[in-house]
Every structure is written in structure tokens, then in C-alpha cells.
Amino acid sequence: MTAAEASSPIRVRLAGLATPRSRRLTGRMAGKRGAGSNEESGERARIRDLALVANTRDREAFRRLFEHYGPRVKAYLRRLGVDDDAAEDLTQEVFVSIWRRAAQFDATKASVSTWIFTIARNKRIDALRRDRPATAETEELEFEVDPAPRGDAVAELNQMNFRVMRAVETLPEEQKKLLKIFYFEEKPHSAIAAELGLPLGTVKSRLRLALAKLRAMLGEDRT
Amino acid sequence: MTDGLTVDELLFGHATGTLPEPLDLVVRTHLALSPEGRRHYALYCALGGALLETIEPAPLRAGAWERLERALDASEPRRDEAPRAASTGCLATGVPEPLRPYAPEGFERLPWRNLGPVMEFELPLATPGYRARLIRLKAGKGIPRHTHRGHEITVVIEGSFHDVQGVHRRGDLVIADATVDHSPVADEDCLCLAVTDAPLKLTGPIGRLLNPLLRI
Numbered sequence: 112m113t114a115a116e117a118s119s120p121i122r123v124r125l126a127g128l129a130t131p132r133s134r135r136l137t138g139r140m141a142g143k144r145g146a147g148s149n150e151e152s153g154e155r156a157r158i159r160d161l162a163l164v165a166n167t168r169d170r171e172a173f174r175r176l177f178e179h180y181g182p183r184v185k186a187y188l189r190r191l192g193v194d195d196d197a198a199e200d201l202t203q204e205v206f207v208s209i210w211r212r213a214a215q216f217d218a219t220k221a222s223v224s225t226w227i228f229t230i231a232r233n234k235r236i237d238a239l240r241r242d243r244p245a246t247a248e249t250e251e252l253e254f255e256v257d258p259a260p261r262g263d264a265v266a267e268l269n270q271m272n273f274r275v276m277r278a279v280e281t282l283p284e285e286q287k288k289l290l291k292i293f294y295f296e297e298k299p300h301s302a303i304a305a306e307l308g309l310p311l312g313t314v315k316s317r318l319r320l321a322l323a324k325l326r327a328m329l330g331e332d333r334t
Numbered sequence: 335m336t337d338g339l340t341v342d343e344l345l346f347g348h349a350t351g352t353l354p355e356p357l358d359l360v361v362r363t364h365l366a367l368s369p370e371g372r373r374h375y376a377l378y379c380a381l382g383g384a385l386l387e388t389i390e391p392a393p394l395r396a397g398a399w400e401r402l403e404r405a406l407d408a409s410e411p412r413r414d415e416a417p418r419a420a421s422t423g424c425l426a427t428g429v430p431e432p433l434r435p436y437a438p439e440g441f442e443r444l445p446w447r448n449l450g451p452v453m454e455f456e457l458p459l460a461t462p463g464y465r466a467r468l469i470r471l472k473a474g475k476g477i478p479r480h481t482h483r484g485h486e487i488t489v490v491i492e493g494s495f496h497d498v499q500g501v502h503r504r505g506d507l508v509i510a511d512a513t514v515d516h517s518p519v520a521d522e523d524c525l526c527l528a529v530t531d532a533p534l535k536l537t538g539p540i541g542r543l544l545n546p547l548l549r550i
Contacts, residue, residue, distance in 0.1 A: 225383030
């Protein structure tokens with residue numbers, strides 16, 4: 112944070128406006144993980160930046176988000192096979208969406224990176240399916256886990272994003288690579304299998320194994 | 335159950351953005367109606383977010399920020415925009431959000447085709463090889479016994495039905511394939527969205543006669 116930002120009256124005012132729920136959440140996180148977690152302090156800064164964009168149309172805050180996520184969104188699109196020109200254009204569209212929809216972001220439902228991931232994913236799908244009703248503008252509905260806040264369950268879902276991040280870090284390289292292929296490469300499963308030189312059934316069972324491992328680490332009981 | 339496609343695989347496919355459009359539609363309808371589905375889907379989206387955070391960044395071209403600023407100037411947000419309120423048209427009450435473009439005035443106003451035990455409305459989708467239909471069954475009525483050449487993915491929108499796989503209620507996603515030979519029966523008035531990736535094959539003695547007529 113620069114000195115100018117630190118002394119910004121807007122930042123101070125917004126910090127004072129934090130909702131009781133988000134304060135409680137922050138308290139829980141700090142208590143659980145200690146204040147030293149890089150991901151969490153980075154995430155808190157990004158949530159603050161998105162709130163600044165939503166509440167005061169703060170372009171400096173938006174620029175920080177763009178500088179962090181812009182090249183990641185472009186990389187994601189490039190890996191999906193979008194050519195450089197189109198990836199550059201789509202990245203712009205993704206960030207215009209973020210700018211317009213910042214007020215819809217809800218930190219109790221998704222992390223900033225998760226929210227941006229779904230916007231980028233949908234922009235690309237909409238680009239592939241031109242002339243169809245757009246999906247991107249309604250995406251946030253899918254995160255509505257429950258219309259009413261449910262006490263600790265709300266904090267739990269938000270925590271999930273950090274736990275997923277940490278869990279991914281502990282996966283063996285091979286499984287991490289497999290997940291990245293599934294998320295970042297537009298290929299039928301059979302092509303993924305061919306590329307890895309494995310039978311399709313093996314690829315599918317390895318994917319299931321990686322996902323089951325993640326769920327186990329996250330304490331999810333899946334029946 | 336089938337040994338092939340699973341509900342989890344569909345949720346994962348939707349999260350990674352790799353499903354064909356008709357399957358996306360059936361999964362989005364499931365998500366709109368099932369808190370359990372949303373919980374699992376949220377995990378797969380969070381995984382996508384975590385991977386996005388760790389991806390090797392691809393530098394943007396010089397001037398990308400200035401270009402974005404010009405785009406922001408040109409498209410100032412509509413502050414009064416309220417997508418949730420706007421998408422809840424009173425006519426479409428009861429229509430899950432993903433289906434509203436297809437039934438903007440509610441399910442009742444659709445031009446249903448009456449096929450005897452069932453009424454159906456085929457959604458106009460443009461993906462070759464897939465059919466997406468809304469199907470209504472009166473309580474106690476059934477669909478002639480059939481199996482499937484490909485997959486049939488059904489989400490219950492209202493009411494419930496049962497078949498060899500069990501009882502399926504509002505929000506449930508049901509997958510049937512060639513290994514499933516079933517004759518679904520509605521336990522109460524039932525409305526479903528069914529997506530097939532190949533024509534069904536009627537297997538009962540009467541069903542075989544109906545095959546060319548029913549197209550279900």
C-alpha cells in the first residue's frame with residue numbers, strides 16, 4: 112500500500128463501515144490461522160479493493176485488481192486455446208464486467224479469485240456461443256447457497272476458499288497438473304488421456320482420486 | 335446408478351466450463367433448486383479460483399489499462415441495475431432462473447404437446463445431437479418403459495417421480511444410460527427437464543409400437 116492510499120480518507124471511512132458479519136468473519140480467520148497468512152491478507156486487500164470499486168468507483172483500487180488478475184485471466188484464456196488477440200479482448204470484457212458487477216460480489220459466498228474465475232469462464236463460453244442468451248450476467252445466482260445467512264455455516268463456506276487453496280498446495284505435482292489440465296485446457300477427456308498416454312478410465316479415476324483427496328482434506332463427507 | 339457419468343462429474347464439468355450447452359442448462363437448473371448441489375459446485379469453483387491464483391501470468395499488452403479505462407468511461411454502470419429483482423418477473427414465478435428465457439411467462443403458458451400420459455415442450459436449443467424437453471406427468475401416470483441409447487439427464491423441477499433408481503424429488507439430478515431400463519411414474523404431479531444426447535429406445539411391448547410416435 113502506498114502512503115497516498117494509506118492516508119486516503121475513503122479507505123478509513125470504508126473500514127469503519129465494515130458490516131458486523133464481515134468483522135466477525137475476519138476475527139474468526141485471524142483467530143484460526145494467525146494473522147500471518149499471506150493468502151488471507153492478500154484476499155482481504157482484494158475484498159477491500161472490490162468494495163472500493165463497488166462503493167466509490169475507485170479506479171486505483173480497480174487498477175490494483177487488474178494488475179493482479181488481468182495477466183492471470185489472460186493466461187487462463189490462452190491456455191484454453193484462445194488466440195492472443197481474442198484473449199486480450201476477452202480480458203478487457205471480463206474486467207468491464209467486474210467493474211459493473213462489483214457490488215454483487217459477496218465475500219461470504221466466494222473468494223475474489225473464484226468470482227473472477229467464474230466470470231472469465233462464462234465470458235469465454237458466451238464468446239463461443241454467440242447469439243445465445245448470456246449466462247455470465249446471472250452467474251452469481253449459482254452461489255446463493257441459502258437466501259438467509261446461516262450463522263457459522265456462512266463463515267464456513269467463505270473459509271472453504273482458503274482451505275481449497277492450501278489443500279491444492281499440498282497435492283502431489285502429478286495431481287495438481289491433472290487438475291490444471293481439466294480446468295485450463297479445452298479438450299475432451301479422451302484427448303487428455305491420449306496426451307498423458309493413459310487409458311481414459313485411468314485418467315477419470317485419477318481425477319476422482321484427486322477430487323476425493325481434496326474433499327477429504329476439506330473435511331467434506333461425500334456419500 | 336450407472337457406471338458412466340455421475341452427478342459429480344456434471345458439476346465438475348460445469349465448473350470447468352467444458353459441458354455442452356444443453357448439459358449446462360440442466361446442471362444450472364439443478365443448482366438453482368438444490369442447496370446440496372450448490373455446496374459441491376462451490377467447491378469446484380473454489381478450486382478453479384485457487385488454480386487461477388497460481389497460474390503463470392501472461393503479460394497484457396502495453397496500454398491495456400488505458401484501453402480498459404476508456405471502456406469503463408464508455409460503459410458507466412447502471413447504478414439502478416438490480417439483476418436479481420429484474421430476473422424475478424412475476425409472470426415467471428416458479429420458473430427456475432436458467433429456464434426463464436425459455437418460459438418468460440411461466441410454465442403454464444408454454445405450448446405443451448399432449449402425448450397421452452405425458453405433456454412435453456421441447457426447448458429450442460441449437461446444439462446438434464441433444465434434445466432438451468420439459469416433461470409433465472400427472473400423479474400416478476408413467477412413461478412407457480424405456481432404455482437409452484445415450485444419456486438421459488433429468489432434473490425434477492416440481493413434484494416427484496420414482497423409477498428403478500429410487501424416488502426423485504425437486505432439485506434432484508437423475509442420470510440414466512443404456513444400463514438403466516426404467517418406466518418412471520409420477521408420485522405427485524411432476525414437472526421435469528430432461529436432456530438426452532441420443533434418442534430413447536422404448537423396450538416394453540407397447541412401447542415398441544409407440545416408438546415412432548412418441549419420440550421420448
